[in-house]
Amino acid sequence: xxxxxxxxxxxxxxxxxxxxxxxxxxxxxxxxxxxxxxxxxxxxxxxxxxxxxxxxxxxxxxxxxxxxxxxxxxxxxxxxxxxxxxxxxxxxxxxxxxxxxxxxxxxxxxxxxxxxxxxxxxxxxxxxxxxxxxxxxxxxxxxxxxxxxxxxxxxxxxxxxxxxxxxxxxxxxxxxxxxxxxxxxxxxxxxxxxxxxxxxxxxxxxxxxxxxxxxxxxxxxxxxxxxxxxxxxxxxxxxxxxxxxxxxxxxxxxxxxxxxxxxxxxxxxxxxxxxxxxxxxxxxxxxxxxxxxxxxxxxxxxxxxxxxxxxxxxxxxxxxxxxxxxxxxxxxxxxxxxxxxxxxxxxxxxxxxxxxxxxxxxxxxxxxxxxxxxxxxxxxxxxxx
Amino acid sequence: xxxxxxxxxxxxxxxxxxxxxxxxxxxxxxxxxxxxxxxxxxxxxxxxxxxxxxxxxxxxxxxxxxxxxxxxxxxxxxxxxxxxxxxxxxxxxxxxxxxxxxxxxxxxxxxxxxxxxxxxxxxxxxxxxxxxxxxxxxxxxxxxxxxxxxxxxxxxxxxxxxxxxxxxxxxxxxxxxxxxxxxxxxxxxxxxxxxxxxxxxxxxxxxxxxxxxxxxxxxxxxxxxxxxx
Numbered sequence: 056x057x058x059x060x061x062x063x064x065x066x067x068x069x070x071x072x073x074x075x076x077x078x079x080x081x082x083x084x085x086x087x088x089x090x091x092x093x094x095x096x097x098x099x100x101x102x103x104x105x106x107x108x109x110x111x112x113x114x115x116x117x118x119x120x121x122x123x124x125x126x127x128x129x130x131x132x133x134x135x136x137x138x139x140x141x142x143x144x145x146x147x148x149x150x151x152x153x154x155x156x157x158x159x160x161x162x163x164x165x166x167x168x169x170x171x172x173x174x175x176x177x178x179x180x181x182x183x184x185x186x187x188x189x190x191x192x193x194x195x196x197x198x199x200x201x202x203x204x205x206x207x208x209x210x211x212x213x214x215x216x217x218x219x220x221x222x223x224x225x226x227x228x229x230x231x232x233x234x235x236x237x238x239x240x241x242x243x244x245x246x247x248x249x250x251x252x253x254x255x256x257x258x259x260x261x262x263x264x265x266x267x268x269x270x271x272x273x274x275x276x277x278x279x280x281x282x283x284x285x286x287x288x289x290x291x292x293x294x295x296x297x298x299x300x301x302x303x304x305x306x307x308x309x310x311x312x313x314x315x316x317x318x319x320x321x322x323x324x325x326x327x328x329x330x331x332x333x334x335x336x337x338x339x340x341x342x343x344x345x346x347x348x349x350x351x352x353x354x355x356x357x358x359x360x361x362x363x364x365x366x367x368x369x370x371x372x373x374x375x376x377x378x379x380x381x382x383x384x385x386x387x388x389x390x391x392x393x394x395x396x397x398x399x400x401x402x403x404x405x406x407x408x409x410x411x412x413x414x415x416x417x418x419x420x421x422x423x424x425x426x427x428x429x430x431x432x433x434x435x436x437x438x439x440x
Numbered sequence: 441x442x443x444x445x446x447x448x449x450x451x452x453x454x455x456x457x458x459x460x461x462x463x464x465x466x467x468x469x470x471x472x473x474x475x476x477x478x479x480x481x482x483x484x485x486x487x488x489x490x491x492x493x494x495x496x497x498x499x500x501x502x503x504x505x506x507x508x509x510x511x512x513x514x515x516x517x518x519x520x521x522x523x524x525x526x527x528x529x530x531x532x533x534x535x536x537x538x539x540x541x542x543x544x545x546x547x548x549x550x551x552x553x554x555x556x557x558x559x560x561x562x563x564x565x566x567x568x569x570x571x572x573x574x575x576x577x578x579x580x581x582x583x584x585x586x587x588x589x590x591x592x593x594x595x596x597x598x599x600x601x602x603x604x605x606x607x608x609x610x611x612x613x614x615x616x617x618x619x620x621x622x623x624x625x626x627x628x629x630x631x632x633x634x635x636x637x638x639x640x641x642x643x644x645x646x647x648x649x650x651x652x653x654x655x656x657x658x659x660x661x662x663x664x665x666x667x668x669x
Contacts, residue, residue, distance in 0.1 A: 239491050239494040239495055239498075240494055240495075240497070240498050292498040292499075293498070294497055294498060295497065295498060295499065295500055295501075296497065350532055351535070352506065352507065352531070352535065355509045355511060355514075356506055356509065358509070358511075359473075359504075359509045359510060359511075362475075362509070362510055362511060363473070363475060363510040365475075382506055385506065386506050389506075390503075406497065407478045409501060410471065410472055410478075410496050410501055411471055411472060411473045411478075411504060411510065412471025412472075412473060412501055412502055412503050412504030412508075413471075413503075413504060415471075415500070415501055415502060415503040416503065417503040417505075418463040418464065418503075419463050420463070
């Protein structure tokens with residue numbers, strides 16, 4: 056029974072497409088499959104080294120078979136859960152497994168899992184030498200053949216670009232302002248990512264030399280010919296403004312739009328209810344803001360987000376704040392107002408508010424006192440004897 | 441495939457007791473609170489400004505401090521002066537003194553304006569902010585001295601100063617001069633307004649101190665080659 060492969064289970068399932076009818080039999084098969092797969096990989100899954108210590112443990116055919124089994128198992132799982140097998144994502148798989156095999160264990164790494172074999176088995180290199188014992192790659196005996204061959208490729212490309220430049224100079228067509236590769240919004244591969252790409256461990260020094268060589272390639276004016284090569288070793292950075300969570304606008308019984316926001320600064324917390332009524336009145340903890348904040352600086356902080364967006368008299372605000380001192384209360388309310396205003400603004404305006412520093416919570420707190428010193432920075436009086 | 445470094449950017453507490461550190465991860469950029477910068481249309485941006493905008497769109501930004509606003513009355517130089525005047529963290533008193541100083545300067549200048557003959561009226565500057573900036577400019581030293589040890593002796597060597605250092609020295613001299621060298625019973629705002637108006641017309645003790653520093657630097661010209669940076 057343990058030898059029953061996915062195919063028989065699959066055919067069994069395809070005939071009867073009913074999840075509840077087959078639950079007990081199928082789940083035991085699937086459990087056995089999943090658990091057996093998990094048992095042989097649980098130790099391997101969490102190992103991080105890539106250039107596997109020793110000869111390869113999993114052959115290519117084995118990995119291919121695992122991939123096939125995974126795909127078939129995914130379709131069975133989708134059928135069992137009553138979902139469409141074509142659009143069954145990894146997130147759906149995780150949820151289904153958590154539903155079918157509820158685990159009382161606390162450690163996430165000990166719970167049952169079903170992931171694509173590429174994520175489970177570490178990438179390994181095929182055997183590097185032929186039947187006669189002679190290695191395939193000419194740089195095998197350096198120990199880091201992929202890394203050195205990459206360095207050689209990059210340098211060859213740099214030489215080619217320089218030769219191209221010399222030819223242009225000879226013809227008199229050389230200009231400094233040739234089209235440059237745009238590097239804004241992307242970063243170099245991290246050392247870990249490069250190791251993953253090369254399936255080899257490299258040292259920090261090696262990584263630094265690689266980045267140095269790429270920068271040298273980029274310093275040549277006519278490097279845009281090698282743009283594809285360079286972009287392969289760069290990753291796009293995500294746009295920060297897409298991370299802002301904007302609440303949708305709410306409407307009360309009179310049809311007036313309102314939104315809420317809350318903010319914190321040091322130990323003060325504040326909440327604000329912003330109403331689009333057009334009067335511009337502000338009340339804090341029941342009192343008028345002029346009486347609550349007698350200091351000009353605090354009132355300026357309240358007005359900062361409104362003045363920045365040019366909506367000074369438009370909103371009605373009911374604020375409540377507690378904790379901290381007057382400055383931190385004003386800062387907490389400023390953050391709360393900015394967050395509440397997001398629902399009324401467009402994407403571009405949200406980005407300008409973010410760049411003005413209105414949407415970042417201020418992380419500065421009181422610095423702790425250290426042992427052996429009187430305060431955070433002040434040392435004890437130095438006595439010579 | 442987007443990078444996920446920003447998931448690791450929590451308020452940054454250093455492991456060891458470092459001296460110059462901030463709660464922000466060094467990856468964060470400074471905020472730009474002025475309104476006009478964001479109203480420049482796309483066509484009028486230089487390539488550097490375009491690149492800066494693209495960089496800002498992918499990097500997290502620090503929070504604006506609580507002394508900074510987008511208002512037209514927000515002046516970074518004046519804020520720095522207020523902070524330097526402040527004692528024991530009492531910004532309310534320091535800001536109050538500065539406001540009284542500016543009002544006092546304006547009153548004196550307006551009085552002078554009304555008393556002046558028709559031809560001279562246009563030359564009298566009434567804007568207290570303009571007077572403050574000009575007075576500070578007049579107090580800034582161009583060259584400074586550093587104490588460098590050579591062969592067992594310490595020499596005063598003339599060195600160039602950065603903009604921040606020059607501004608700091610001008611403000612420091614102004615404040616110490618007003619605190620120490622004036623009559624005990626005059627209030628601070630009165631002392632400050634007198635000194636600022638004097639510096640505006642290039643008279644007064646602070647400007648004298650600047651000239652003395654320049655003379656010392658000139659006299660120690662011979663040791664200029666002791667500077668190695």
